[in-house]
Amino acid sequence: MSQKRTLDSFFQPQSKRKKDESDAAAKPIKTTQHNDYPFPIPYFSESLVQDISECPRKAGKPMNNEPDLDLLYFQPFTTASLAKALFTFLRAELPFYRVEYNIKRAGIDTHIITPRWTTVFGLDDTCRFDDEGLPVDATTGVRVDDKRYKKYHPRPIPDCLASLQRRTEDATGCKFNFCLVNYYASGTDSISYHSDDERFLGQDPAIASFSLGAQRDFLLKHKPQTSLTDGPPAKTLKLPLGSGDMILMKGKTQSNWLHSIPKRTGKNVEDGGRINITFRKAITREGTENYYNYNVGVGTVYKWDSIAREMKPWKRGNENA
Numbered sequence: 001m002s003q004k005r006t007l008d009s010f011f012q013p014q015s016k017r018k019k020d021e022s023d024a025a026a027k028p029i030k031t032t033q034h035n036d037y038p039f040p041i042p043y044f045s046e047s048l049v050q051d052i053s054e055c056p057r058k059a060g061k062p063m064n065n066e067p068d069l070d071l072l073y074f075q076p077f078t079t080a081s082l083a084k085a086l087f088t089f090l091r092a093e094l095p096f097y098r099v100e101y102n103i104k105r106a107g108i109d110t111h112i113i114t115p116r117w118t119t120v121f122g123l124d125d126t127c128r129f130d131d132e133g134l135p136v137d138a139t140t141g142v143r144v145d146d147k148r149y150k151k152y153h154p155r156p157i158p159d160c161l162a163s164l165q166r167r168t169e170d171a172t173g174c175k176f177n178f179c180l181v182n183y184y185a186s187g188t189d190s191i192s193y194h195s196d197d198e199r200f201l202g203q204d205p206a207i208a209s210f211s212l213g214a215q216r217d218f219l220l221k222h223k224p225q226t227s228l229t230d231g232p233p234a235k236t237l238k239l240p241l242g243s244g245d246m247i248l249m250k251g252k253t254q255s256n257w258l259h260s261i262p263k264r265t266g267k268n269v270e271d272g273g274r275i276n277i278t279f280r281k282a283i284t285r286e287g288t289e290n291y292y293n294y295n296v297g298v299g300t301v302y303k304w305d306s307i308a309r310e311m312k313p314w315k316r317g318n319e320n321a
């Protein structure tokens with residue numbers, strides 16, 4: 001019988017732990033494990049799960065006063081203390097990547113180094129994970145051997161992020177199957193103007209987007225109008241997203257608007273970092289392939305080093321160093 005690939009288990013106490021460490025430090029931590037995680041990912045504590053279950057305290061505010069814009073702004077979704085705890089936990093416990101790839105830009109081969117740390121978990125709607133953690137057809141339950149799952153193996157959303165996902169689904173009435181995480185270590189990290197309007201998300205996708213940590217501006221601008229008769233260009237909107245805020249982007253937003261997190265300069269560069277979590281629903285296998293390609297890639301795994309206070313390359317066998 002093959003060994004279970006997904007195990008929600010109790011992590012073994014670390015072998016290098018000194019004998020005189022407190023009982024609290026020696027307490028086993030419950031983790032989600034998977035063959036395609038570089039390391040086990042701890043569960044949130046019971047008190048964090050309880051705090052999440054009490055969010056949001058207030059309904060989201062609709063923002064639909066611009067053409068084709070359809071947002072629900074939870075300002076905030078979580079309390080400030082929960083947002084801080086989530087930020088600290090996720091930065092320390094998730095594997096991150098600095099993905100590099102080549103594209104043709106204005107006809108010229110260009111090497112892109114993604115200007116932020118990224119990670120992703122999930123699987124499109126055509127499949128689900130079986131209890132060995134492998135993709136099976138969502139309706140027949142038969143193992144799926146698809147080239148789109150070969151280069152990067154899909155991996156399930158760990159229990160910690162799944163508890164935030166469930167609360168988000170209940171609060172919005174939307175269903176999600178992917179969780180993308182961005183870590184902007186400082187003001188020099190950014191995401192340029194884009195729309196999340198890929199075909200693999202279907203028409204009018206709903207995307208829930210959380211902000212944790214430093215406040216950063218979220219800019220929105222209407223896509224260029226196709227003809228002069230379409231009216232004057234809509235103005236750029238600036239949402240100064242704070243820790244614990246969540247925006248649900250829905251309806252015609254992705255097909256008509258671009259969004260970005262611009263770089264910050266001068267005294268605003270060192271801001272302590274910001275984490276963005278998005279929950280989305282991919283409906284085809286191209287979505288799975290695309291998300292792992294651009295958010296995990298084939299490069300080095302990094303993990304937060306709380307002493308050096310930066311991401312450090314992570315190597316198997318070095319866990320307790």
Ligand SMILES: O=C(O)CCC(=O)C(=O)O
Pocket residue numbers: 180182191196209218259260261276278
């Ligand atoms: O960091 C953010 O708020 C935006 C992230 C984003 O737009 C994306 O990951 O597609």
Ligand SMILES: [Fe+2]
Pocket residue numbers: 194195196259
């Ligand atoms: Fe986006």
